[in-house]
Amino acid sequence: MKTLHVSTRVNGDETDFVCAPDETLLDALRNRIGLTGAKEGCGTGDCGACSVTLNGRLVCSCLVLAAEAEGAEIGTIEGLADGDKLHVLQQSFLDHAALQCGICTPGILVASKALLEKHPEPTDEEVRYWLAGNLCRCTGYDKIIRAVQDAAQKLRSA
Amino acid sequence: MAFDQQQKRDFKVVGTRPVRPDGIDKVTGRAMYGADLSAPGMLVARVLRSPHAHAKIVKIDISKAEGLPGVKAIVTSADLGRPEDEALRDTQDNCLAYDKVLYDGHPVAAVAATTPEAAKAALAAIEVTYEKLPHVTDVDAAMKAGAPVVLDGRAYEEVPAGWSQNVTNHCEFGHGDLEAGFAKADLILERSFKTEATHQGYIEPHACLASVGPDGRGELWCCTQGQYMVRETCAGILEMDASQLKVTPSEIGGGFGGKTTVFIEPVALALSRKAGRPVKLVMTRDEVFRASGPTIQSSTDVKIGMTRDGRITAAEATLRYSGGCYPNMTCMMGAQAAFAAYDLDAVRTYGWNALTNRPKEISYRAPGAPTAIYAVENVLDEMCQELGLDPIDVRLTNAADKGTKSSYGVTFQDIGLKTALEAAKAHPHYSAPLGPNQGRGLSCGFWFNFGGNSSVTLSVNTDGTVNVTEGNPDIGGSRASISMIAAEELGIPYEHVRTLVADTASIGHSDTTDGSRVTFMVGLATIKAAREATQKMCARAAAIWGIEPDAVEWIDGAAQPAGPNAGKFPPMSLAEIAATSLKTGGPIAGHCESTADGAGVSFGVHLCDIEVDPETGFTKVLRYTVVQDAGKAIHPDYVEGQMQGGAAQGIGWALNEEYIYGEDGLLQNPGFLDYRIPVASDLPPIDTVIVEVPNPGHPYGVRGVGETSIVPPLAAIANAVSRAAGVRLHELPMSPPKILKAVMAKG
Numbered sequence: 001m002k003t004l005h006v007s008t009r010v011n012g013d014e015t016d017f018v019c020a021p022d023e024t025l026l027d028a029l030r031n032r033i034g035l036t037g038a039k040e041g042c043g044t045g046d047c048g049a050c051s052v053t054l055n056g057r058l059v060c061s062c063l064v065l066a067a068e069a070e071g072a073e074i075g076t077i078e079g080l081a082d083g084d085k086l087h088v089l090q091q092s093f094l095d096h097a098a099l100q101c102g103i104c105t106p107g108i109l110v111a112s113k114a115l116l117e118k119h120p121e122p123t124d125e126e127v128r129y130w131l132a133g134n135l136c137r138c139t140g141y142d143k144i145i146r147a148v149q150d151a152a153q154k155l156r157s158a
Numbered sequence: 159m160a161f162d163q164q165q166k167r168d169f170k171v172v173g174t175r176p177v178r179p180d181g182i183d184k185v186t187g188r189a190m191y192g193a194d195l196s197a198p199g200m201l202v203a204r205v206l207r208s209p210h211a212h213a214k215i216v217k218i219d220i221s222k223a224e225g226l227p228g229v230k231a232i233v234t235s236a237d238l239g240r241p242e243d244e245a246l247r248d249t250q251d252n253c254l255a256y257d258k259v260l261y262d263g264h265p266v267a268a269v270a271a272t273t274p275e276a277a278k279a280a281l282a283a284i285e286v287t288y289e290k291l292p293h294v295t296d297v298d299a300a301m302k303a304g305a306p307v308v309l310d311g312r313a314y315e316e317v318p319a320g321w322s323q324n325v326t327n328h329c330e331f332g333h334g335d336l337e338a339g340f341a342k343a344d345l346i347l348e349r350s351f352k353t354e355a356t357h358q359g360y361i362e363p364h365a366c367l368a369s370v371g372p373d374g375r376g377e378l379w380c381c382t383q384g385q386y387m388v389r390e391t392c393a394g395i396l397e398m399d400a401s402q403l404k405v406t407p408s409e410i411g412g413g414f415g416g417k418t419t420v421f422i423e424p425v426a427l428a429l430s431r432k433a434g435r436p437v438k439l440v441m442t443r444d445e446v447f448r449a450s451g452p453t454i455q456s457s458t459d460v461k462i463g464m465t466r467d468g469r470i471t472a473a474e475a476t477l478r479y480s481g482g483c484y485p486n487m488t489c490m491m492g493a494q495a496a497f498a499a500y501d502l503d504a505v506r507t508y509g510w511n512a513l514t515n516r517p518k519e520i521s522y523r524a525p526g527a528p529t530a531i532y533a534v535e536n537v538l539d540e541m542c543q544e545l546g547l548d549p550i551d552v553r554l555t556n557a558a559d560k561g562t563k564s565s566y567g568v569t570f571q572d573i574g575l576k577t578a579l580e581a582a583k584a585h586p587h588y589s590a591p592l593g594p595n596q597g598r599g600l601s602c603g604f605w606f607n608f609g610g611n612s613s614v615t616l617s618v619n620t621d622g623t624v625n626v627t628e629g630n631p632d633i634g635g636s637r638a639s640i641s642m643i644a645a646e647e648l649g650i651p652y653e654h655v656r657t658l659v660a661d662t663a664s665i666g667h668s669d670t671t672d673g674s675r676v677t678f679m680v681g682l683a684t685i686k687a688a689r690e691a692t693q694k695m696c697a698r699a700a701a702i703w704g705i706e707p708d709a710v711e712w713i714d715g716a717a718q719p720a721g722p723n724a725g726k727f728p729p730m731s732l733a734e735i736a737a738t739s740l741k742t743g744g745p746i747a748g749h750c751e752s753t754a755d756g757a758g759v760s761f762g763v764h765l766c767d768i769e770v771d772p773e774t775g776f777t778k779v780l781r782y783t784v785v786q787d788a789g790k791a792i793h794p795d796y797v798e799g800q801m802q803g804g805a806a807q808g809i810g811w812a813l814n815e816e817y818i819y820g821e822d823g824l825l826q827n828p829g830f831l832d833y834r835i836p837v838a839s840d841l842p843p844i845d846t847v848i849v850e851v852p853n854p855g856h857p858y859g860v861r862g863v864g865e866t867s868i869v870p871p872l873a874a875i876a877n878a879v880s881r882a883a884g885v886r887l888h889e890l891p892m893s894p895p896k897i898l899k900a901v902m903a904k905g
Contacts, residue, residue, distance in 0.1 A: 020275070036194040037187020039411070041361040042443040046830035049361055077187035090185040094177045097795035100634055100803065102184030103191060103362040103411025128838040135830060137359050137412050138634075139799055140806035141838040 008069045010035065011079025019066040025059075026050045028066035029076060037077035037106045041135065048134030051107035052076045058114040060133075077106035080113065088158070089113055089151040098147035100138035108134045112148045120156055124149065171646040172858060175795045178638040179656060180409070189409045192365030192381030197436035200367070201230055201270040203429050204277040205422070205439070206284050207449060208259035208266055211293035211515040211823025212306065215257055215286065218267060223283035228276030231433035232284070233425065234267045239397055248484040250395045252518050253424050259288070260308060260483035261515050262824040263448025265421075270429040270437045293515040293823040297480035298352075298457050300324045300512040308483055308513035324513040326485035329493050331566045332474075332506035339472025339504030343463025347541055351533040353872070353890040354816035355455040355480070358522045359807070359835045362411020363446045368426035369436040376403040376427055381410045383417040383631050384670025389662045395424040396431070403427075406661035407631045414633075414807070415521030416451050418670050447828035451520020452817055454479040454488055456529040460496075460537045466545060468552040472504040473497050473565075477530055481511045481519040488519060491606070492526030494566035495869075496534050499553070499575060499602040499761060501562040515823050521672060523804060524605045524865035528811065528872050532890065535601040535873030540886060549600055549877075550583045553763075557602075574787025574851030575602065575761035581847050582763040587783045596769045596780065597882030603762040603786075603869030607862035608673025609754035609855075613666035614683040616644060616691050618746040622733025624648060626657040626687075628680050629668030634864055635796030636676045642792055643681045643858075647688035649715025650732055666751050674862025677792055678757050678853075683750040685857055691748030692717075698742045699730045756855020757862060762786035764805060764870035768878040775898030777813055777879055783845040784870075789853040789861030801867045802844040808871025810836045816891050 003018045010033065017032040024043075029035045029052070038061055041047035045060040052061045053075035054068075080087045089112050092098070099105045108131060115122060115130045122130065127148050128141070136144060183189040220232045235254045241247045250256075255264045267284050271277035292306040299305055305322040313323040340346055366380035376398060382388050385405040393400045410417060426439040441450065457478040463471040475496045479489040489509030496507050507530075519525075542549045557575045564570055582588060582600065592598060615627045626644050630636065641655040648655075669675070692712035699717030700707040709724035710717050716729035739746050767781040784801040791797040814834050818826040827833045852859025872890060880886040883897060885904040 030194075031196075035187070036190070039191065039362065040193065040440075041363070041411075042830050044443065044829055044831065047361055047443075081186055086182075086185065093185050094181045097175070097178070097635075097799060099178075099181070099184050100796070100799055101360070101362070101410060101412045102180070102189055103360075103409075105184050106187045109185060124843075125839075128841075132837040132839040135361055135835060135837060137361055137414070137807070137835060138803045140802035140836075140844045141841055142802045142844045143795075143799065145838065145843070 004067050006067055006070050008072050008074055010074045011076060021067060023066045024062050025064040025066045025069055026061035029061060035076055035078050039103055039106065048111060049104050049107045051110040051134065053110065053114060058111055077110055080109060087113065088154050092147040092151035096143050096147035096150060098139065098143040104134060104136045108136065108144060116152050116155060120152060122152065169646060171642045171652050172790065172792050173794065175793060176638065176642065176652045178635055179641060180632065180637055191362055191411050192408045193440045195367050195379050195408065196438065197367060197369060200436040200438055201272060201433055202274050202277055203268055203270045203426055203437050203439040204281050205265045205425065205445065206267040206281045207445065208255065208262060208264040210259055210288055210290055211262050211295065212291040213259050213288040214291060215255060215259060215266065216289050217287040219285040220267065222285065223269065223280040226276065226280050226283055228272040229269060229280045230272065230435065231270040231429045232267060232280065233428045233432060237428055238395060241394055246391065246394045249391055249419060250424065252484065253421060261517050263445065263517065265425065265449065268425045268429055270433050295514050295516055295819040295823050297455050297478050297512050297514060300480060300514045301478060308515060312485055325510060326513055327487050327489055327511035329490045329509045331493050333563065334504030336472050336474055336504045336506055340463040342465065342471040344466040345541055345545060346461065346463045347537050348461040349537050349888060351458045351536065351888045353456045353529045353532065355452040355516065356811045356815040357447060357452045357833065358414040358416035360412025360414060360416055363441040363443060364421050364450060365440040366423050366426050367436060367438045368423065368430040370427055370431040372434060374398060374402060378403065378405045378423060378427060379408055380405065380423050381408045381417060383410065383413045383633060383672060385662050386629065386667050387418065387670045388420055388423055391420050392424045392427055396427055404661055404663045407659060410631050410633055414523045415525060415672060418521050418672050419451065421450050443830065444828045447833060448825050449517050451518060453522040453525065454481060454519050454529065458530065458533040460533045462537050462541060464541050464545065468545065468547045468555045470500060470502055470556045473502055475507045475530065475534065477507065477509045479511050479526065480514040480516060482516040483513055484518045485513065486511060486519055488526040492530035495527035495604055496530040497565040498604040499558055500556045501558045502565060505565040507565065523807065523868040527605060528808065528869045531601065531603060531869050532872035532876065536876050539599065539877040550579055553602055554579050570759065571854050572851055573759060573761060574849045577851055578761055578763045578785045578787055578849045581849055582765055582785045585765065585783055585847065587765050587781060587845065592767060595772060595882055596767060597878040598765065598767050599874045599876065599878030599881065600763060600765050601870035601873035601877065603764065603866050605674060605760055605865040605869060607678065607757035607760055608675040609679050609757040610669040610673065610675050611753045612668040612680045612683045613751040614680060614687045615665060616684065616687040616748040618691055618732065618736050618739065620736050620739060622736045623654045624650065626655060626684060627660045627665050628657065629660055629665045630671045630676045630680050631659055633671055634800055635793060636680065638796060639677045639792040640680055640684050643684045644688055647685050648692065648732055674864040675757060678856060678860050678862050679754050681792065681860055682754050682856060683752060686750040686752065687748035689748065691746055694746050695732065695735045698735050698739065701742060703727050758789055758853030758855050760787055760861045760863060760866040762866045762870055764874040766874045766878050768875060768882060770879060770882040770897060772901055775894035775901065777892065777897065779809060779842055782842055783847065784867060785847040785849060786863060786866055787849045787851050787861060788863045789856065790850055790859035791848050792860060794848060797848055797863050798846040800863045801846045804867025805844050805871050806836050806841060808868045809841065809875060812872045812875035812890055812892060814891050814893060
């Protein structure tokens, strides 16, 4: 199969990769660039474990073709922290014990960041509906909602 | 350690809420799960699966596929031997079908190729000739004479007349005179229930990376709850020595019991052995649903007799479980758990397992208990309604307590059921007002908890820090709790301890992470290992001071002279002893390789409020409270996490989740869109109350907490729905069409 050459920016770094025409962005991130923080939980856009941002928009990378990333800005969990300084959301998830197995955590953090950029002061219900596309089987979501709200509060007062 | 001493202990680290040691890796994307590792020269594997519910395999022709570009190895059952052990043979046949396929999705062959595309093309080129057989997927149908027989020659030795050869297991528990008991009752209710199979629903599909060299040595990286179980099973199937197969557990993206067996690991190893290259095999979500373990489908009859004032006089239950296509004894745990919460003079339970054309049932959090207790607690609630009694009072009247001979024969030691019931009754949730179409439900829950075998090595490093090496994959925060226990025993800060889960070559056997056993058992082994280490450190201090070793005690993280004749020396800290250890007798470590009983059963009580929309049958969960006895909560955050997570899974089981098989025996909803697990917007906040009635079998009083929490939600939600809708439902899940139908029928 013919491969395509894609030039993109991942977490601010210029990144090139080759991919098959039918390859997903998730597979390219994981297998071509070695960024395995985004996970494949379903491959059908139902679980959100592969959440990344594409030109600032929250997407399931399993539903995006890698070739569509040509010229785009991609944000993944690996770009959330600033060097050795955790993002407020990351620290909040640790402080609130908002993770157990952790497989959904990268997707939930990327999705939560996208939420707070758009809605800095969400209600609990808004957080729950925004994160309805990110499945977590361990926590029952309770501590996740608390962690997101605490981070939102800290970001507002920062 | 005596019970009274447990309560007096003044904990410094235990009971606090430090950040988990695996936290940073998990919030930054660095944590490595099953599918995250690659190897140079790696091939990718894909599995060919049965498109039929039940069929004879007449022929598998791989000749065309073998010749395709990029294809490096193809394996079928013919590439494996026939293990003598029946259970191992069943596991092998579940990984690669032998002469029949037994369910939709049953693996038939596997391919390793240079690219996913090449592997996919090879799957399409494998020609399998099937001879379709009649199938059965429902437990009640499977038990009737004349049902299609799933496996020949596996019937229980005394299958009653008129029953099918699919019945493979039976058990019976109880005591007392049922007839006399029912004669004393003012009210006798007899009800039948049915529950559909659910899936553990871990977000991480099964994944592994296998590498077998020409010398026959193997390495395997996989997401599993038990690397030793994987090693022994794979070594058995591949006829390797266990010592030659090193299994390294990855971070695990959820297990809930579903990763206590193998599905793909022997296949990947066989492919790697044949191809001479590393092979990565990752299941798709469709494959996870179709061919990894769901829980049982159940059919249950319950009969309870009660006096006017709420005393249970007799209780009886028959539990029929579909364990899928191979025999299993989950019915035994259900039959033991059904009435465990109550102190009964006359009780009997009968458990049956039947084979069906479904994937082999694998443990799912408290296997067998949720559906059994769902049926019992549902009948109790109906009796409370009929007799006009308070549901908590009735449960308190009958609650098991210390000294109660349980329905399964064990006499309970200290247990926290009454304390939990009283806490639930005192909780503001229980007396909050309800609106129209709303209902409140409650249920008790129970799990045995296991002890089992584990190995721990605790090494004291020369800089005064400590490493704990253990063999149990961390599925719920156990590395945090083990580090805390080590810090507590040694008297050093939590941050000075790092706990690692090791591969099979680095530490001795440890039973699988299951049965809510890890914080209890590995914690116990860590305490023993730490005490061995402190004993050695006391001896070093004694030698330095020139006094007898037994004149030194370990207090507050330091060796201190004890007793009037020991002399006066300033305390010698762990760091000081560690710093000179290489000159005072060598490295210092403590070990514990042992087995433990005394896990201590755990009870919980759940309260929930729901609202039923009479127009649509949709149920909204409004409020949820979990009360559970943890014995002693090491890290309360993760105890609460277990309580909340189990509740959420149970809510899904009660309302939405189900395996839907068509007339053709094929699974109709193998994806997260159609098999809908609770999402954030489906659930309310889940309040938690940790009750601590210390387990006399553990020096800190710890009880396992991982499984009890999935048991009560089924009945708690069912009882709330029944009260809100004004009609009782006897089937799970209570999806909107079912509730609407019941509401309409009521009129």
